[in-house]
Amino acid sequence: MMGRGLWVDAWRRLRASRVVLVAMGIAVAVTVLALIGPLLSPYAVDTLDWQHLAIGPGRVASHWLGTDRLGRDLFVRTLYGVRISLLIGLLASLVSLGVGVTWGSVAGYVGGRTDEWMMRFVDVLYSLPYLFIVIILTTLFTRGSLTVLLLAIGAIGWLTTARIVRGQTLSLKRREFVEAARATGVGTPGIIIRHIVPNLMGSVVVYATLSIPQMILFESFLSFLGLGVQEPLASLGSLIYDGAQEMESSPWMLLMPALFLVTLLVCLNVVGDGLRDALDPRDR
Amino acid sequence: MRRLLGTLPTLFCIVTVSFFIVRLAPGGPFDQEQSIPAPIRANLDRLYGLDQPLGVQYAHYLKGLLHGDFGPSFKLRDFTVGELIAQGLPLSSTLGLAAMALALLVGIPLGVLAASRRNSPADLGITAAVMLGIALPGFVTGPLFALGFGLYWHWLPVAGWEEGSPRYLVLPVITLALPVMAYITRITRGSLLEVLRANYVQTARARGLGEARVIWRHALRPALLPVVSYLGPAAAYVVTGSLVVETVFGLPGTGRYLVQGALNRDYTLVMGMITVYGALTVGFNFLADLIYGWLDPTVRHE
Numbered sequence: 001m002m003g004r005g006l007w008v009d010a011w012r013r014l015r016a017s018r019v020v021l022v023a024m025g026i027a028v029a030v031t032v033l034a035l036i037g038p039l040l041s042p043y044a045v046d047t048l049d050w051q052h053l054a055i056g057p058g059r060v061a062s063h064w065l066g067t068d069r070l071g072r073d074l075f076v077r078t079l080y081g082v083r084i085s086l087l088i089g090l091l092a093s094l095v096s097l098g099v100g101v102t103w104g105s106v107a108g109y110v111g112g113r114t115d116e117w118m119m120r121f122v123d124v125l126y127s128l129p130y131l132f133i134v135i136i137l138t139t140l141f142t143r144g145s146l147t148v149l150l151l152a153i154g155a156i157g158w159l160t161t162a163r164i165v166r167g168q169t170l171s172l173k174r175r176e177f178v179e180a181a182r183a184t185g186v187g188t189p190g191i192i193i194r195h196i197v198p199n200l201m202g203s204v205v206v207y208a209t210l211s212i213p214q215m216i217l218f219e220s221f222l223s224f225l226g227l228g229v230q231e232p233l234a235s236l237g238s239l240i241y242d243g244a245q246e247m248e249s250s251p252w253m254l255l256m257p258a259l260f261l262v263t264l265l266v267c268l269n270v271v272g273d274g275l276r277d278a279l280d281p282r283d284r
Numbered sequence: 285m286r287r288l289l290g291t292l293p294t295l296f297c298i299v300t301v302s303f304f305i306v307r308l309a310p311g312g313p314f315d316q317e318q319s320i321p322a323p324i325r326a327n328l329d330r331l332y333g334l335d336q337p338l339g340v341q342y343a344h345y346l347k348g349l350l351h352g353d354f355g356p357s358f359k360l361r362d363f364t365v366g367e368l369i370a371q372g373l374p375l376s377s378t379l380g381l382a383a384m385a386l387a388l389l390v391g392i393p394l395g396v397l398a399a400s401r402r403n404s405p406a407d408l409g410i411t412a413a414v415m416l417g418i419a420l421p422g423f424v425t426g427p428l429f430a431l432g433f434g435l436y437w438h439w440l441p442v443a444g445w446e447e448g449s450p451r452y453l454v455l456p457v458i459t460l461a462l463p464v465m466a467y468i469t470r471i472t473r474g475s476l477l478e479v480l481r482a483n484y485v486q487t488a489r490a491r492g493l494g495e496a497r498v499i500w501r502h503a504l505r506p507a508l509l510p511v512v513s514y515l516g517p518a519a520a521y522v523v524t525g526s527l528v529v530e531t532v533f534g535l536p537g538t539g540r541y542l543v544q545g546a547l548n549r550d551y552t553l554v555m556g557m558i559t560v561y562g563a564l565t566v567g568f569n570f571l572a573d574l575i576y577g578w579l580d581p582t583v584r585h586e
Contacts, residue, residue, distance in 0.1 A: 124297050132524070132558055135542060137305070217421055224423040224528065225543055237423065244427035244532065251431055258424045265419040273415075 013278040020274030027267040030260065034082035043073035045080045046232035057252050065256050069246060078257050081236040082264065084229055088150060089216040093208045095154025096215075100161025101204060105192050107162070108169025119166065122159050134218070135227060149228055153218045157211050164207060168200040206275060213268040220261060236261040291566050298562040299349065299555070303342055306546075306554055332358065345555070354556035358549070365556035372538035373560070375445070379453060379529065379537065380522045383460035387518070391465040392511065395472025400499055402477065410469060417466025422525050426459040426532035443534040456533045460525050464518045471514055476507040505579060512576045519568030523561050 015021065038045070048070050057066040057074075065075040107118035134152045172178060173196065181191050222228035223237030231238075236257050243254030329335040336344075348355055354365035398410040433455060434442030445452050479485060480503055488498045530539035538557065545553035 124294070132302070132542065132561065135527075135546065213419070221421060221423065221528065225531065227543065240423060240427065244430075247427060247431050248435060251435075254427050254431065258428060262420060262424060265421075266416060269415060269419045 011278070017274055017277075020271060023267040023270035023274070026263060027271060030082060030264055030267070031086060034079045034086065037079040038076045038083075041073060041076050043076050045076055045234065046072065048072060057256070066250070066252050068242065068253055074253065074256055077234045077239060078236070078260055081234045081239050081257055082260055084233065084235045085216045085219055085261070085264065088146070088153065088219045089212040091150050092153040092215040092219070093157065093212050095150060096157030096161055096211070097204065097208045098158075099154065100158035101165050101197060101200075103158065104162035104165025104167075105169050105196050105200070108166040109173050109188065109192050109196055115166075119163075122162055126159055134222070135225070146229070149219065149222065153215055153222075156218065157208075157215065160211075161204060161207060165200055165204060168203065169196055172196050172199055210272040210276060213265050213272065216261075216268070217265065236264075288570065291570050294566050295559075295563055298566075299346070299559055300342075302558045302562075303345065303555060304338075306551055307338055307341075332356070349559065354559070355552040357553050358551060365552045368541060368553065369538055369556055369560055372536060372541065375535060376526055376530070376537035376539060379456055379460065379535065380526055382453065382457045383464065383522055383525075384518065386457060386461040387464035387468055388511075390461075391468030392472050392508070394465075395469040396476060396499060396504065398469065398473040399476035399480065400495065407473075410473070414466045414470045417462050418470070420462065421528075422459050422463070423528045423532060425462060426455070426529060429455045429459060430532065443532070445535050452533075452535075456529045456535060459532070460522060460529045463525070464521060467514060467518070468511055471510050472507065475510045476503060479503045479507045509576065509580055512572055512579060515572035515575070516565075516569035519572075520565050523565055 052067050055066050065073075065078060067073055068077070103118060103122070107115045134156065137148070137152045137155075178191060178195055181195050186194070219228055220235060220237030220240070223235040224241045226238070226241070229235035229238055239257035240254060240261065243251075243257060247254045326335070334341070345355065352366070354369070356364050357368060394410055398407040401407050430442045433439045440454050441452050476499070480499075482503075485498060485503050488502050489495075493501075526537065527539040527542065529535070530537045538560070541553055542557040542561075544550075545557060
C-alpha cells in the first residue's frame with residue numbers, strides 16, 4: 001500500500017509539469033524513430049552510395065539528411081547512433097545496478113570488518129580519476145568491443161549505487177521482518193536476496209534511471225575520442241567527431257548527430273530531474 | 285600539513301592500480317613492429333627493463349618517481365616522458381585554470397541573481413540555461429562554437445595554437461568552462477535559497493538591512509560551502525574535459541598523450557600522464573578542503 005501510494009502520488013506530480021511531459025514525449029519519439037526509422041530508408045548503415053558523396057540534406061530525395069564523405073546515408077547512421085547510445089545507456093545502468101546492489105547489500109548486511117574493507121575499496125576507487133581508468137581499460141582490452149565498453153562504463157556507476165544501497169541496508173536490517181526471518185533460521189544470502197534487496201529496489205531503480213543520460217554521455221565521449229564504437233558501426237560520439245573534421249565544407253555532418261544527441265540528453269535530464277522532484281518527500 | 289601527507293596514500297593507490305592495469309593488459313610496446321628479429325627484441329626488452337619480473341619493474345618505477353623521473357618514452361624515442369609532459373603542461377594548465385576561474389566568476393553571480401529573484405523571468409531563464417549547460421558535453425559545444433564563431437563569423441580562430449596569442453584560447457576555455465559553470469550556478473542558487481530561509485537571515489532583514497547587504501554580507505558565505513565541496517569533482521571534470529577540448533581545438537597540450545600512449549602501449553607515457561593528472565586532481569581536492577575549513581570554522585579542528 002505504501003509503495004503504491006508513493007508512486008501514484010509521484011506520477012500525479014510528474015504529470016502536472018508540462019515541461020517534463022513534453023520532454024518525455026520527445027524522448028519517446030526519438031526512441032521510436034531510432035527503432036523504426038532505419039527500416040524506412042532504402043540504405044543500410046554501411047551502404048556506400050558512390051553517386052552521392054557528401055551531399056547536403058534534401059538534395060537527393062532518398063537521402064533525407066544527406067550523406068557523409070563515403071556516401072553513407074546520414075539519416076540511417078545517425079539513428080543507428082541513437083540506438084547504440086540508448087542501448088549502452090540502458091545496459092550500462094543495469095550493469096552498475098547489478099554490481100552496486102550486490103556490493104552494497106552484502107557490505108551493509110554483513111557489516112563489521114567486511115563492511116569496512118568493502119567500503120574502503122569503494123572510497124579508493126572514488127578518488128581515482130575514473131575516466132582515465134576507463135580510457136585505459138577500453139584501449140588496452142580489445143578496442144571497440146561493445147562488451148568491454150559496457151563493462152567499463154558500468155564500472156563507473158556502481159560506486160554511487162553501492163553507497164546508496166549500503167545506507168538503505170543498514171536501516172533495513174534493523175527492521176522487525178528481517179529479525180523475524182533470522183529467527184526462523186533463514187541464512188544470510190537468503191535474507192539479502194529475499195528480504196533486503198526487494199525492499200530497496202525502488203529508490204535504487206530511480207537512481208539508475210537518473211544515471212542513463214550520464215552513461216550515454218560517457219559512451220559518446222569515448223566514441224568521440226575514437227575509443228568506443230568502431231567503424232562501420234556508428235555512435236553519436238563518433239559521428240560528431242567525423243562531422244567536426246568536415247564541418248568547413250559540409251556542416252550538416254556535424255549538426256545532425258549533434259542535434260540528436262543534444263535533444264536526447266536534454267530530454268532525459270529534464271525527465272530525470274522531474275522524476276527526482278516528484279519522488280522527493282521533502283516537499284510533501 | 286598532516287592532511288597534505290594524507291593525500292599521499294591516495295596518490296600511491298593511483299600509481300599502483302594503474303601500473304598493474306597497464307601492465308596486465310595484452311600486448312607490448314614493441315609488438316606492432318613485426319620485423320624485429322628475436323635477439324634485437326630481447327635487447328630492447330633488456331634496455332627498458334621489460335625482461336625483469338613485474339614486481340622488480342614496479343619497484344624500479346616507484347624509485348624513479350620519487351626522484352621525479354618518469355622514465356623514457358617507449359615510442360617517442362628521443363624524449364623522456366618528463367620532457368613530453370613539461371612541454372605540454374603549461375598550455376594545459378593555463379586552459380584548465382582559466383576555465384575554472386571563468387566558471388566560478390560567472391557561475392556564482394548567476395546563481396546569486398537567480399536565487400535573489402526567485403521565479404522571476406531572470407531566474408527561469410538562468411535555470412533553463414543551466415539545464416542546457418549540464419546536458420551539453422564539450423565535444424558538442426566545442427565543434428559548434430568553432431563552426432559558428434570561427435567559420436561563419438570569423439571572430440576567433442577555429443583551432444590551432446600560436447605562442448603568446450590568447451585569442452586561440454578563448455573558445456577552448458569557454459567550452460571547458462560551460463558545464464562547470466552550469467553546475468556552480470545550480471548549486472549556488474539552491475544553497476542560497478536554503479540559507480535565505482534561515483533564522484539569522486530573517487533577523488538581519490528584520491534589523492532593516494537591505495536585501496543586497498543581507499545576501500552579500502550574511503548569506504553568501506555559508507551558501508558557498510556546497511560550491512567549495514564541488515570544486516574537487518569540478519577539477520576532475522576539467523582534467524578529463526581538457527582531453528576533449530584539446531582534441532577539438534588542436535591544442536598541443538598534454539591531453540593527447542594519454543590516448544596516444546595507451547594505443548601504442550607506451551607504458552611509461554601512460555603512467556606519467558596518470559600520475560601527473562592524478563596528482564592534480566588529488567591536489568585540487570586538498571585545496572578545496574582547505575578553503576572549506578577557512579569558510580566553515582566548525583570543521584577546522586576535526
